[in-house]
Amino acid sequence: MFGHIQCVxxxxxxxxxxxxxxKTMMNFDAFLYILGIPIMILTLLLxxxxxxxxLMGEMSITDLAxxxxxxxxxxxxxPMLAAIGIILLEGKKLKPMWKAILMYPIFMGSWIIxxxxxxxFPNKKWDKITHSKSVGIDEINHNN
Structure with missing residues (x-):
């Protein structure tokens, strides 16, 4: 978390x-990723x-809901609907991915917690991660 805030x-x-x-998707994707935590914090605060x-009686239960x-x-x-749409657009079968799609809310819930x-309870100690293995894009695509 501390490292992510430093990156932000x-x-x-x-x-x-x-x-x-x-105007590259890589920059756009990285920008959205890096803003994920601040956006989540702002949303939860709101x-x-x-x-x-x-609780103060200034908003109805309907508006709150x-x-x-x-x-x-x-x-x-x-995001779950987007994942289903992307899988279908790629012409792949949905059945092998349905468990992962249904588990997405649990993943996001854990991320929020x-x-x-x-x-x-911030941990300000930075432990450098050593990346010892280099994986090329061809290796990633080959496994899918």
Whole structure:
């Protein structure tokens, strides 16, 4: 988590510029990835604010439920539907992937819990990861 926040601070500005100047999907993808945690934090904070407004009587239960459903749909359902669409567009069979698609909400739920834990109890010790194996794109495509 600490490393990711360092990357957000160190690279987000340059990546944002590169998205518009170089116009490559790689830059766009990296920019979206690097903003994932800040966007998730902001979203959870806004849902918390919505809950406080509801508890104070400033928001109806219907409005609160709609806001929570929007979050659930955007965070869990839309990516699952996108994965199904991509698999079908590629002409591949959906059956081998259905378990992975259904497990996506659990994966995202764990990601949210891990990030909240990392924010509340930060570990500022950086352990460098040594990448000793180089894998080419041909090897990755060959296995699929």
């Amino acid at each position: 601070n160190g690279y987000s500005k340059d990546l944002a510029k590169a998205v518009f100047k170089q 849902l918390g604010v919505n809950t406080v407004f509801y 709609i806001n929570y459903l929007r979050y659930i749909f955007a965070t869990f359902i839309t 891990i990030n909240i834990k990392s924010i509340l």
